Amino acid sequence: GDSVTQMEGPVTLSEEAFLTINCTYTATGYPSLFWYVQYPGEGLQLLLKATKADDKGSNKGFEATYRKETTSFHLEKGSVQVSDSAVYFCALIPDTGANSKLTFGKGITLSVRP
Amino acid sequence: DGGITQSPKYLFRKEGQNVTLSCEQNLNHDAMYWYRQDPGQGLRLIYYSQIVNDFQKGDIAEGYSVSREKKESFPLTVTSAQKNPTAFYLCAHRAAGVRTAQHFGDGTRLSIL
Numbered sequence: 612g613d614s615v616t617q618m619e620g621p622v623t624l625s626e627e628a629f630l631t632i633n634c635t636y637t638a639t640g641y642p643s644l645f646w647y648v649q650y651p652g653e654g655l656q657l658l659l660k661a662t663k664a665d666d667k668g669s670n671k672g673f674e675a676t677y678r679k680e681t682t683s684f685h686l687e688k689g690s691v692q693v694s695d696s697a698v699y700f701c702a703l704i705p706d707t708g709a710n711s712k713l714t715f716g717k718g719i720t721l722s723v724r725p
Numbered sequence: 726d727g728g729i730t731q732s733p734k735y736l737f738r739k740e741g742q743n744v745t746l747s748c749e750q751n752l753n754h755d756a757m758y759w760y761r762q763d764p765g766q767g768l769r770l771i772y773y774s775q776i777v778n779d780f781q782k783g784d785i786a787e788g789y790s791v792s793r794e795k796k797e798s799f800p801l802t803v804t805s806a807q808k809n810p811t812a813f814y815l816c817a818h819r820a821a822g823v824r825t826a827q828h829f830g831d832g833t834r835l836s837i838l
Contacts, residue, residue, distance in 0.1 A: 643826075653831055716767065
């Protein structure tokens with residue numbers, strides 16, 4: 612079945628450091644890929660998405676590129692802020708129909724120190 | 726609020742009691758979902774509904790029940806059969822289409838007294 616694998620966490624960075632959070636997936640065809648962010652005590656917010664190979668999703672300084680050849684969708688940000696401290700989830704929806712379910716990775720906690 | 730409202734934000738349940746979590750959306754979307762999140766873990770799908778008066782079990786439906794009598798509402802009941810109900814519950818909706826994202830409410834945190 613479909614699956615999403617995220618790197619082990621937690622991750623702790625200093626403010627203005629470069630961020631990479633790895634995400635790889637297993638799915639047939641061309642799934643749509645998503646990154647969600649969850650701030651403490653809140654629900655999940657859609658951060659960015661990509662729906663076909665080589666697409667780059669971007670939002671709030673975060674970027675991720677859909678790499679079909681490596682089945683990856685790594686999240687990057689050039690300079691993190693304390694306010695980026697949150698849990699980040701990678702997810703996919705397969706391209707097998709409108710009723711497909713979302714498959715999540717386990718999430719990774721990011722802490723940014725001032 | 727992303728067009729979806731969950732209430733209450735905090736809920737307490739006594740042993741042997743059923744409780745109902747509310748989820749309402751105002752975007753006229755057909756698809757709605759309920760997830761459970763435990764500390765330090767990912768999301769697990771409880772139930773989902775693609776259309777009014779129809780719903781399907783997710784991965785951990787035992788001890789839960791839902792209804793979908795109206796398009797905008799998808800309440801979740803945590804029954805007394807759910808022996809470990811303490812968790813953060815998230816509701817989501819999704820627009821029609823193969824490649825659309827799910828959008829989540831702010832969640833309800835359920836605790837046992």
